Amino acid sequence: MKDRIFSSVVIGFITVVAIFNNWTFIAVQLALTIGALYEFFYLTKKKGIPIYSYTGILVGCFIPISTFMRFAPTKGWELLFVVLVLLTIFLMQFTREDNDKALIGISTTLFGILYVSWFFSFLIKIRFLLPGIAGVKLLGFIILVTKAGDVGALLVGSSIGKHPLLPRISPKKTIEGCLGSFGASMLVAFLSRSLLPVEAGFTVSQIILMGAFFGGIGQLGDMSESLIKRDFNVKDSGKMLPGLGGALDLIDSLLFSGPAFYFYMCSVLKTVSL
Numbered sequence: 019m020k021d022r023i024f025s026s027v028v029i030g031f032i033t034v035v036a037i038f039n040n041w042t043f044i045a046v047q048l049a050l051t052i053g054a055l056y057e058f059f060y061l062t063k064k065k066g067i068p069i070y071s072y073t074g075i076l077v078g079c080f081i082p083i084s085t086f087m088r089f090a091p092t093k094g095w096e097l098l099f100v101v102l103v104l105l106t107i108f109l110m111q112f113t114r115e116d117n118d119k120a121l122i123g124i125s126t127t128l129f130g131i132l133y134v135s136w137f138f139s140f141l142i143k144i145r146f147l148l149p150g151i152a153g154v155k156l157l158g159f160i161i162l163v164t165k166a167g168d169v170g171a172l173l174v175g176s177s178i179g180k181h182p183l184l185p186r187i188s189p190k191k192t193i194e195g196c197l198g199s200f201g202a203s204m205l206v207a208f209l210s211r212s213l214l215p216v217e218a219g220f221t222v223s224q225i226i227l228m229g230a231f232f233g234g235i236g237q238l239g240d241m242s243e244s245l246i247k248r249d250f251n252v253k254d255s256g257k258m259l260p261g262l263g264g265a266l267d268l269i270d271s272l273l274f275s276g277p278a279f280y281f282y283m284c285s286v287l288k289t290v291s292l
Contacts, residue, residue, distance in 0.1 A: 021261030029259065029268065037145065037157050044086045047142060051082055053265030054134045057256040058246075062130070065250060068116070068123040069130070070107055077103055078135035085142045096136075104128055138269055140276040147283060148215065155213035160232060160279040162213075164271050166206035167199040167233035168240065174198025188244035196237065203233025218286050228282075232275045239274030243267070 036046040055078045059071035081099075089095075107124050114120070145157045175195025183191045207229025214220055220228070243266060247255060256264020 023261070025259045025262045029262075033161065037154050037161075040086075043145065044082065044142070047082050047086070047138070048079060050265045050269055051078055051135050051138055053256070053258055054138070054269060055130060057258075057264045057266045058130045058134060059127075061247075061250040061252060061255065062126055066119075067126050068114075068119055069127045070110055070123070071127075073107065073110065074127045074130050078131050081131070081135040082139045082142055085139045088146075100128075100132070103131065133273065134266065134269075137273040137277055140280045141272065144276065144280050144283070147280065147287070152215060156215075156283060159207075159210050159213040160275060161272070162210050163203050163207050163229050163232050164236040164275040167203040167236045168271055170202025171195040171199035171237070171240075174201075184241065187241060187248055191241070191244070199237050200230055200233055203236070204229035207233075215287070232279055235278045236271035236275040239271040242274070243270035 032042075032046060036043040052075060055075045056071075059069055059074055062069050063071065083089075104124075107127055111117075111120050111124060141157060141161075144160060145153050147153055147156055171191070172195070175190070175192045175198060179192030179194040181193040182189065183193050183196050204226050207225050208222065211220070211222070211225045214225065243255070247253065254263030255266035258264045259268060262268055
């Protein structure tokens with residue numbers, strides 16, 4: 019628990035600095051992206067799947083950098099990018115003598131890039147969705163709501179959790195912890211309501227429901243990573259953060275809540291014409 023608290027404090031401090039300073043922000047984003055991709059590809063290799071880890075990490079770095087630099091040569095460049103990556107991986111497969119598990123290797127490499135790098139890059143899009151401090155506040159809101167859910171699930175689940183939620187996926191997660199996660203996300207959403215743009219006109223009830231919804235999406239992200247780790251037969255994705263596990267363990271809930279929050283806010287901001 020001491021290691022968990024220490025790591026949480028350090029990560030919290032780095033996060034606060036990063037969301038206010040652009041270059042620190044992209045540096046942290048890249049470090050977590052590389053760390054999470056490395057963990058995913060390392061565990062995949064241990065399972066005997068022939069993936070393209072170095073290519074995957076290199077491509078995975080390009081996504082947050084291009085998003086940060088506002089690189090968008092065409093309107094649908096992200097789809098074009100995915101197609102080009104897939105073609106590149108196929109060409110690389112042609113040079114291999116062994117075609118065993120080729121489809122699994124190609125699919126898993128592409129999945130890792132999309133799951134980790136692309137999904138995580140939506141935090142950058144949120145940061146620059148509104149100019150200046152307004153974008154910082156939006157990013158702060160979704161991080162607080164999502165991570166509050168993680169903390170709520172841990173505290174409630176470890177103290178009073180008795181009824182398993184989905185034991186075949188995550189034996190330690192409980193229904194009580196799940197409810198605690200919802201409660202914590204809703205409470206923090208209410209307390210952090212000043213971070214949302216006033217012009218959007220959110221009511222208190224809407225903000226609380228947003229906390230429940232995006233907190234729930236974050237739980238889904240956490241459970242999805244638990245499913246992946248169960249397939250890999252490991253408890254943590256890595257050992258980068260003492261007490262917390264690896265980089266993928268740290269960002270798993272944000273991989274789902276980030277994109278969902280981005281598209282939701284895009285819809286809201288377009289409606290109110292901010």
